[in-house]
Amino acid sequence: MTDEADDIAATAREAADAARAETLPRFRTRDLGADNKLEGGFDPVTEADRAAERAIRAVLARRRPDDAIVGEEYGPTPGRSGLTWVLDPVDGTRAFISGIPSWGTLIGVTGADGMPIHGLVDQPWTGERFEGGRGPARLTSPRGETPLGVRGTTALADATLMTTFPELGGPGEAEAFRRVSARARLTRYGLDCYAYALLAAGHVDLVIESGLQAYDIVAPMAVILAAGGIVTAWDGGPAQGGGRVIAAATPELHRAAMELLA
Amino acid sequence: MTDEADDIAATAREAADAARAETLPRFRTRDLGADNKLEGGFDPVTEADRAAERAIRAVLARRRPDDAIVGEEYGPTPGRSGLTWVLDPVDGTRAFISGIPSWGTLIGVTGADGMPIHGLVDQPWTGERFEGGRGPARLTSPRGETPLGVRGTTALADATLMTTFPELGGPGEAEAFRRVSARARLTRYGLDCYAYALLAAGHVDLVIESGLQAYDIVAPMAVILAAGGIVTAWDGGPAQGGGRVIAAATPELHRAAMELLA
Numbered sequence: 006m007t008d009e010a011d012d013i014a015a016t017a018r019e020a021a022d023a024a025r026a027e028t029l030p031r032f033r034t035r036d037l038g039a040d041n042k043l044e045g046g047f048d049p050v051t052e053a054d055r056a057a058e059r060a061i062r063a064v065l066a067r068r069r070p071d072d073a074i075v076g077e078e079y080g081p082t083p084g085r086s087g088l089t090w091v092l093d094p095v096d097g098t099r100a101f102i103s104g105i106p107s108w109g110t111l112i113g114v115t116g117a118d119g120m121p122i123h124g125l126v127d128q129p130w131t132g133e134r135f136e137g138g139r140g141p142a143r144l145t146s147p148r149g150e151t152p153l154g155v156r157g158t159t160a161l162a163d164a165t166l167m168t169t170f171p172e173l174g175g176p177g178e179a180e181a182f183r184r185v186s187a188r189a190r191l192t193r194y195g196l197d198c199y200a201y202a203l204l205a206a207g208h209v210d211l212v213i214e215s216g217l218q219a220y221d222i223v224a225p226m227a228v229i230l231a232a233g234g235i236v237t238a239w240d241g242g243p244a245q246g247g248g249r250v251i252a253a254a255t256p257e258l259h260r261a262a263m264e265l266l267a
Numbered sequence: 268m269t270d271e272a273d274d275i276a277a278t279a280r281e282a283a284d285a286a287r288a289e290t291l292p293r294f295r296t297r298d299l300g301a302d303n304k305l306e307g308g309f310d311p312v313t314e315a316d317r318a319a320e321r322a323i324r325a326v327l328a329r330r331r332p333d334d335a336i337v338g339e340e341y342g343p344t345p346g347r348s349g350l351t352w353v354l355d356p357v358d359g360t361r362a363f364i365s366g367i368p369s370w371g372t373l374i375g376v377t378g379a380d381g382m383p384i385h386g387l388v389d390q391p392w393t394g395e396r397f398e399g400g401r402g403p404a405r406l407t408s409p410r411g412e413t414p415l416g417v418r419g420t421t422a423l424a425d426a427t428l429m430t431t432f433p434e435l436g437g438p439g440e441a442e443a444f445r446r447v448s449a450r451a452r453l454t455r456y457g458l459d460c461y462a463y464a465l466l467a468a469g470h471v472d473l474v475i476e477s478g479l480q481a482y483d484i485v486a487p488m489a490v491i492l493a494a495g496g497i498v499t500a501w502d503g504g505p506a507q508g509g510g511r512v513i514a515a516a517t518p519e520l521h522r523a524a525m526e527l528l529a
Contacts, residue, residue, distance in 0.1 A: 033470060035418065049453075103427050103455050104470025106368075106393070131368070131393065156297065165365050191311075193365050195457035208295060208366025 010123070010139050013088075016068045017112045017125045017136070023060035024094055024110045025129040028053045032130055033104050049098045054078050057094035057110060065090055072114075077220045087117035091223040097169075097197030106130040107199040113223030114138075121245055124227025126202050135202045137231025142205060153232040156207040159257035161188040161265075164210040167200040168192070174215040178249065181239070182213055184265040201225030201252060205232035210254045211262055215239075217247035225252070235259045239266045272385070272401050275350075278330045279374045279387045279398070285322035286356055286372045287391040290315045294392055295366050311360045316340050319356035319372060327352055334376075339482045349379035353485040359431075359459030368392040369461040375485030376400075383507055386489025388464050397464045399493025404467060415494040418469040421519035423450040426472040429462040430454070436477040440511065443501070444475055446527040463487030463514060467494035472516045473524055477501075479509040487514070497521045501528045 031053040058078045065074060073084030076092040090112065095101050097108030106128060114123040123138035133146040135153060142153035158164050166189040168182065186192045189211065196203070198221070203209045205228045214221075223245050226236040229252050239249040241263060251266065253259035293315040320340040327336060335346030338354040352374065357363050359370030368390060376385040385400035395408040397415060404415035420426050428451040430444065448454045451473065458465070460483075465471045467490045476483075485507050488498040491514050501511040503525060513528065515521035 033468075035469065099453055099455060103429075103453065104465045104468065105455065105458065105461075167365075191361055191365065193361060193367065193457055195455055196367065199367075203366045206295075206366065207297065 012068070013114055013123050014136065014138055016064065017114070017123060018134075019068070020061040020064040020112055021110055021125055021127040021134065023064050024057040024112075025127065027056040027060050028095060028101075028110065029129040032101060032106075049102055050078065051095070051098060051102065053101065054095045054098060058092060061090075061092055061094060061110075061112065075220060077218070088122075089115045091115060091220050093198075093218075093220040093224070096221060097199075100195075100197055105195075107196040109198040109202070111198055111220065111224035113220075113225075113227055115223060115245060119243075119245055121223045121227035121230065124224035124231075126198050126225055126228055128199060128202070133202070135205055135228050137205065137228035140231070142228055142231035144202075144206060153205045153228065154207055155204060155229070155232050155234040155254035156210065157255060158210040159255050161185070161258065161261045162190060164189045164258055165191045165193065165208075166211045166213065167196060167203070167209050168194060168213050169197055169200065170194070170214075174249075178215045181266045185211070185213060185262050188261075188265065198225055201229060204234060204252055204254060205229045207232075207254075210258055212252040213239075213250070213262065213266070215249040217250050219245060219247045222247055222250055237263075239263065274330070275376055275385050276398065276400055278326065279376070279385060280396075281330070282323040282326040282374055283372055283387055283389040283396065285326050286319040286374075287389065289318040289322050290357060290363075290372065291391040294363060294368075311364055312340065313357070313360060313364065315363065316357045316360060320354060323352075323354055323356060323372075323374065337482060339480070350384075351377045353377060353482050355460075355480075355482040355486070358483060359461075362457075362459055367457075369458040371460040371464070373460055373482065373486035375482075375487075375489055377485060377507060381505075381507055383485045383489035383492065386486035386493075388460050388487055388490055390461060390464070395464070397467055397490050399467065399490035402493070404490055404493035406464075406468060415467045415490065416469055417466060417491070417494050417496040417516035418472065419517060420472040421517050423447070423520065423523045424452060426451045426520055427453045427455065427470075428473040428475065429458060429465070429471050430456060430475050431459055431462065432456070432476075436511075440477045443528045447473070447475060447524050450523075450527065460487055463491060466496060466514055466516060467491045469494075469516075472520055474514040475501075475512070475524065475528070477511040479512050481507060481509045484509055484512055499525075501525065
């Protein structure tokens with residue numbers, strides 16, 4: 006890696022450490038003070054989300070003042086380097102307030118062309134940190150450090166499929182998802198960003214979601230690409246802007262799922 | 268606790284340790300050798316399931332030779348003490364083979380009247396062990412030991428609801444579940460026995476499932492009862508035989524959910 010790539014990776018790690026210090030002490034405490042962001046529904050945000058994003062931004066302001074930032078809680082901050090940090094301080098706030106350790110801190114970086122060049126998915130409670138950029142992808146955890154790599158499943162009939170919500174977006178999207186699910190060996194639900202991490206680590210084969218924002222996908226996408234997988238929109242277009250996203254372990258699975266989603 | 272209750276609790280712990288030695292080294296390994304138990308579907312069982320149940324049975328044969336056993340993998344073994352050990356060596360085999368740490372080893376004990384008198388839910392990878400019997404319920408983990416207790420949510424509009432499968436049993440059951448889900452603040456999916464553990468620990472408020480076997484519910488039920496919660500069938504009848512089960516943090520939530528399920 007270049008010095009620049011090293012600095013980006015080190016900055017992401019320092020920012021994730023700073024976010025952990027805000028999220029972990031609040032996880033599984035009884036009064037999380039969840040506020041609702043969605044009129045007529047429930048889209049929770051907690052002080053953990055806000056404090057973690059502030060902590061990440063403080064690290065970036067010191068180490069990478071010329072880079073732009075897009076964060077879920079505090080919006081866009083312009084830059085002049087061409088690089089943009091794309092942040093979701095707590096992806097899976099619903100899991101966070103339910104005591105479920107599938108939430109994570111997402112820290113991604115895009116280049117001038119908008120493509121993800123580095124990503125970090127951090128699960129503070131299990132201590133797992135999934136990283137990927139121009140070099141190899143790796144998982145560091147209390148169990149040690151291991152390389153990440155997707156597994157080689159090529160047939161849908163052998164594939165494990167994941168999605169966060171059982172009801173994806175509109176009726177057409179749900180129907181499309183069910184067409185893939187009906188052909189997969191196994192479908193599992195509800196894991197937020199942890200599903201992408203499991204794909205990069207070779208435990209599951211496909212993740213299909215819709216309604217994503219850029220901050221939901223840039224970091225996981227960088228990790229999965231570095232682990233040898235594929236991430237696109239359902240129609241094969243770019244995924245880094247969010248929307249309808251398919252992540253696959255192999256080109257064969259990606260093609261088979263895309264055909265059923267179309 | 269009496270000496271007998273102490274011995275039951277200590278035996279359950281020793282059996283869970285023995286099961287951990289079989290499950291944990293196999294978790295997240297690449298070739299799990301999952302066999303399919305279900306013609307026309309996918310109901311996986313692995314060597315981890317079988318080896319863990321054998322390990323538990325070996326402990327029981329030595330320490331509790333007069334007690335009966337019912338296990339998922341090796342069926343019933345008669346006894347003459349009136350006590351029955353009810354075992355699911357790996358509850359959540361689908362999660363196990365997908366790298367998701369929501370599976371668990373369930374070790375329950377019923378008395379002569381069939382009521383659960385002791386239960387243990389063990390998640391070896393996170394190191395969490397949830398226990399409950401005639402004394403207080405507790406969680407032991409690498410983070411220390413803490414008492415378990417349900418939280419005091421009384422209104423469905425404030426409740427977090429969990430279920431393992433998004434599509435419960437038949438269409439009527441799914442429709443009944445959706446009536447509750449539509450009124451709950453938040454619904455989360457896919458956590459197997461870990462959902463019951465989160466209820467006992469006060470992080471979620473309701474778990475609703477169907478199609479359960481006795482070995483799926485006896486151990487979690489004992490933990491939840493000891494933590495102050497309620498576990499019945501959807502119609503308010505006994506839950507320890509499995510079938511359609513509702514677990515609730517408070518009588519108010521239990522009643523509200525039962526009315527919508529009816």
